[in-house]
Amino acid sequence: MLSKKxxxxxxxxxxxxxxxxKGPVLISEISRKKKIPLKFLENILLGLKQHDILESKKxxxxxYYLKAHPSKTYIATVMRIVDGPIAxxxxxxxxxxxxxxxCNEKRCGLxxxxxxxxxxxxxxxxxxxxxxxx
Numbered sequence: 237m238l239s240k241k242x243x244x245x246x247x248x249x250x251x252x253x254x255x256x257x258k259g260p261v262l263i264s265e266i267s268r269k270k271k272i273p274l275k276f277l278e279n280i281l282l283g284l285k286q287h288d289i290l291e292s293k294k295x296x297x298x299x300y301y302l303k304a305h306p307s308k309t310y311i312a313t314v315m316r317i318v319d320g321p322i323a324x325x326x327x328x329x330x331x332x333x334x335x336x337x338x339c340n341e342k343r344c345g346l347x348x349x350x351x352x353x354x355x356x357x358x359x360x361x362x363x364x365x366x367x368x369x370x
Contacts, residue, residue: 242318244272245280249314250369252290253306260292260299280318287317302366311368312361322361323354330354 247270326334
């Protein structure tokens with residue numbers, strides 16, 4: 237399930253996509269227009285900046301803006317930054333793999349099913365971009 241934090245991140249990013257190439261957007265504007273608590277939004281945008289999704293400008297005319305064209309940032313990338321693994325089990329995660337306790341992956345039917353779910357999900361999320369959200 238997509239966390240509230242990820243939902244807020246995508247709402248904010250959608251606003252920034254709509255304002256792409258129009259200059260930085262004030263965090264207070266994003267908060268107000270997308271109905272996201274300001275303190276929560278500050279944390280989210282800072283995290284996205286630290287992972288090179290966003291850039292910011294300080295001072296008059298400052299705010300946040302997308303670092304790359306919206307068609308270059310994949311939804312899966314943002315989800316991993318904000319929420320971590322996309323896979324439903326740690327033993328099938330591509331980037332956050334962790335062996336499950338008391339489980340033999342070679343003979344685990346749940347592992348096999350969740351691996352198929354992961355692949356189907358990633359097939360969509362790794363092809364869709366922020367541009368697709370608007």
